[in-house]
Amino acid sequence: MVMEQPENLAECAVTLSDRDNVATALVDLSAGDYVLDSDAGQAMITVPEDIKAGFKLALSDIGNGDPIYKYGYVIGLATEDIRKGCCVHVHNLLSAV
Amino acid sequence: MSSVKLKGYRRSDGLFGIRNHVVVMSTVSCANSVVEQIAKIDADIIPITHQHGCTHLGGDREQVLRTLSGTCDNPNVGGVLLIGLGCETANVRRIASRLDRTGKMVETLVIQEIGELRKILDAAHESLRRIKTFVSKQERSDFDLCSLTVGLECGGSDPFSGITANPAVGLVSDKLVDLGATVVLSEIPEMIGAEECLKSRIPDEVVRQKLLGRISEYVQMAKDAGGDMRGANPAAGNIKAGLSTIEEKSLGCIIKGGHSDINELVEYAARPMRKGLVVMDTPGNDPESVTGMVAGGAHLVLFTTGVGTPVGNPVAPVVKISSNTKMYQRMSDFIDIDAGKVVGGTPVKDVANEIFDFLLDVCCGRQTATEVNNCREFAINRIGPDF
Numbered sequence: 509m510v511m512e513q514p515e516n517l518a519e520c521a522v523t524l525s526d527r528d529n530v531a532t533a534l535v536d537l538s539a540g541d542y543v544l545d546s547d548a549g550q551a552m553i554t555v556p557e558d559i560k561a562g563f564k565l566a567l568s569d570i571g572n573g574d575p576i577y578k579y580g581y582v583i584g585l586a587t588e589d590i591r592k593g594c595c596v597h598v599h600n601l602l603s604a605v
Numbered sequence: 606m607s608s609v610k611l612k613g614y615r616r617s618d619g620l621f622g623i624r625n626h627v628v629v630m631s632t633v634s635c636a637n638s639v640v641e642q643i644a645k646i647d648a649d650i651i652p653i654t655h656q657h658g659c660t661h662l663g664g665d666r667e668q669v670l671r672t673l674s675g676t677c678d679n680p681n682v683g684g685v686l687l688i689g690l691g692c693e694t695a696n697v698r699r700i701a702s703r704l705d706r707t708g709k710m711v712e713t714l715v716i717q718e719i720g721e722l723r724k725i726l727d728a729a730h731e732s733l734r735r736i737k738t739f740v741s742k743q744e745r746s747d748f749d750l751c752s753l754t755v756g757l758e759c760g761g762s763d764p765f766s767g768i769t770a771n772p773a774v775g776l777v778s779d780k781l782v783d784l785g786a787t788v789v790l791s792e793i794p795e796m797i798g799a800e801e802c803l804k805s806r807i808p809d810e811v812v813r814q815k816l817l818g819r820i821s822e823y824v825q826m827a828k829d830a831g832g833d834m835r836g837a838n839p840a841a842g843n844i845k846a847g848l849s850t851i852e853e854k855s856l857g858c859i860i861k862g863g864h865s866d867i868n869e870l871v872e873y874a875a876r877p878m879r880k881g882l883v884v885m886d887t888p889g890n891d892p893e894s895v896t897g898m899v900a901g902g903a904h905l906v907l908f909t910t911g912v913g914t915p916v917g918n919p920v921a922p923v924v925k926i927s928s929n930t931k932m933y934q935r936m937s938d939f940i941d942i943d944a945g946k947v948v949g950g951t952p953v954k955d956v957a958n959e960i961f962d963f964l965l966d967v968c969c970g971r972q973t974a975t976e977v978n979n980c981r982e983f984a985i986n987r988i989g990p991d992f
Contacts, residue, residue: 519950522768524860532768532847534948561948562764562847579767579860581802583853596849603850605798 517542517553521565525580530564530596532578537565555593564596576601609750609784611968614683614743617708621748622680623904623968626651626920627736629686629729632673632700633658633693636716640688643729650686650733651919653983658695660991670695672874672985674703675900677711681920683743684710684736686729691717710739751785753968754877756898756906756921757861758791760891763911763928764846767857769953770909770928770944776957777907777964778863782881789877789903790862791887791894794823797838798851799859807867816870819886861909873986874900891916892984895923905967907960915939916982917975922967925974926960941974 520542521531537559544553544567559565564578570590575582584601594600613621630653631640637654644652653676657669673695677685685704689697697713704711712732719725757774759766778788796803797820807813839848848854862882869883874897877883885901887894891914895906899921906921908914911928913936927933930945942963944956967973974980 522947522953524768524772532764534768560847564847564849578853579802579856581799581852581856583856584850597847598844598849601849603798603852605851 514541514543514552517544523567524578527580528577529567529570530576530578531567532564533559533561535561553593556591557595559595566590566592566594566596568592570596575604609965610747611750611753611965612745613680613748613968615746615748616680618706619752620680620902621746621752622683623753623970624681624920624922625683625740625743626681627684627686627733627740628653628677628682628920629688629733630673630677631655631658632687632689632695632697635659635690635693636688639716639722639725639729642722642726643686643688643733646726646730647733649737651981653919653981655983655985657985657987659693661694662989662992664988665991666694668873668988669985670699670703671872672896672900674700675874675876675902676896676920676983677704677709678707678876679899679902679904679920681904682709683740685712686732686736687711687713688725688729689713689715691715710736712736749785750781750968751880753781754787754789754901754903755781755964756789756791756885756895756901756903758891758895758898758906758908758923759795759858759861759910760908760916761910761912761914762854762858763932764843764848765928765945765948766909766911767848767853767860769947769956770911770926771857771861772953773944773947773956773960774861774907774909774926775863776954777960778861778882779865780957780961782863782865785880787877787880788862788865788882789871789885789898789901790859790867790882791885791898792858792889793819793884793886794827794889795858796820796855797824798853799855802856802859803867806865809868812867812870816867816884819870861907871901873897876902888986890984890986892982893986895921895982896984897986905964905973907964909944910940913939915975915978915980917973917978917980919981919983922973923975923980924960924963924967938978939974939980 865882868879933943
């Protein structure tokens with residue numbers, strides 16, 4: 509059996525600021541394990557669900573009520589606990605305006 | 606950073622044009638057909654017509670005059686022929702007097718004074734011969750990029766606009782500001798929800814309060830008109846494509862302004878007084894917003910688009926940048942640069958370098974898709990009704 513090498517998340521999703529706790533998928537991502545580059549070196553991130561291109565996934569565990577950062581600024585607040593790797597969208601994120 | 610030298614047409618107000626256009630403009634919509642007929646017999650000129658120039662009240666009277674004269678005042682224009690009717694508010698003399706200091710050759714023809722169409726066309730032919738001779742004698746000389754003004758626009762955005770094309774243009778904006786140029790960020794309604802980001806970047810308290818106040822006014826105007834921008838934005842289509850909140854949408858839009866401080870908020874079609882990144886009070890309507898920035902002196906406009914649009918301007922090259930490769934391939938002759946290649950792994954900064962190099966080429970005469978295709982939209986933003 510040939511094990512596939514996990515893909516590096518940096519090649520299929522983009523973060524726009526060091527402060528961001530979400531990345532935006534550039535292509536359709538299949539559920540599975542990905543390599544995540546961080547300051548501390550490389551780690552693994554498990555993406556538990558398919559994520560379509562243009563949608564966001566959490567880069568760390570995010571608590572209910574915590575701010576979601578994209579572009580280095582708050583784009584809204586989490587409406588539930590969000591596990592690292594999960595999709596972040598209108599079902600668990602609400603505008604803070 | 607070291608300076609970048611460009612070649613341009615020196616105007617007597619000290620600015621340099623990257624084009625040397627001869628404009629024939631109607632000062633009121635009643636003169637539009639005459640301008641169109643002049644354009645039919647003289648393909649070298651840039652005709653500009655519009656729906657305004659008379660029966661305006663208050664702020665509109667000044668805004669229309671400022672937009673018409675500002676467009677002629679743009680450094681890319683070398684000579685102007687104004688065609689008026691005779692009884693309108695925005696009459697030829699009012700506009701011509703605002704162009705005195707520019708040293709451009711400005712001639713005027715008034716339909717009611719000359720009379721018959723044949724005589725008007727003959728007079729236009731004579732005027733244009735003089736103006737073209739004058740313009741043809743203007744030479745190009747070196748100028749520093751720091752006297753360049755670049756407008757920013759996005760139209761027909763998609764979820765990739767905020768992660769491919771706009772961040773790439775944002776890096777170009779930062780570089781232009783570092784080099785001393787003026788960069789104009791526009792479209793106030795597309796700043797709703799991004800107030801926190803904007804606030805932290807406006808050192809001048811007066812400018813900060815003015816901009817935040819103007820953003821709130823747009824929210825109120827939408828409510829007064831029976832809509833709610835915060836409720837309707839992002840639209841259902843945006844949400845289906847991955848955009849979540851209005852903050853996300855607006856931040857993805859203003860990122861094309863980069864990360865520099867915002868130094869000024871200028872009125873629609875007014876010329877910025879300060880260098881660096883400034884904001885112009887324009888609506889989200891693309892032709893109106895681009896027209897305002899060019900009337901405010903923008904030499905060229907960087908325009909990102911997700912769904913694709915031909916919008917150009919009569920006197921300023923508009924550089925069209927696609928956010929996704931699929932649209933670029935489908936509308937290739939309307940687009941100059943594809944930022945969609947970021948999805949395929951090209952770093953955003955490489956696309957930014959490509960845009961910057963293209964911008965320098967355009968300054969030196971390379972034609973943009975809008976110029977090749979004669980896309981010359983001209984639309985004036987209005988404040989109130991006509992009477």
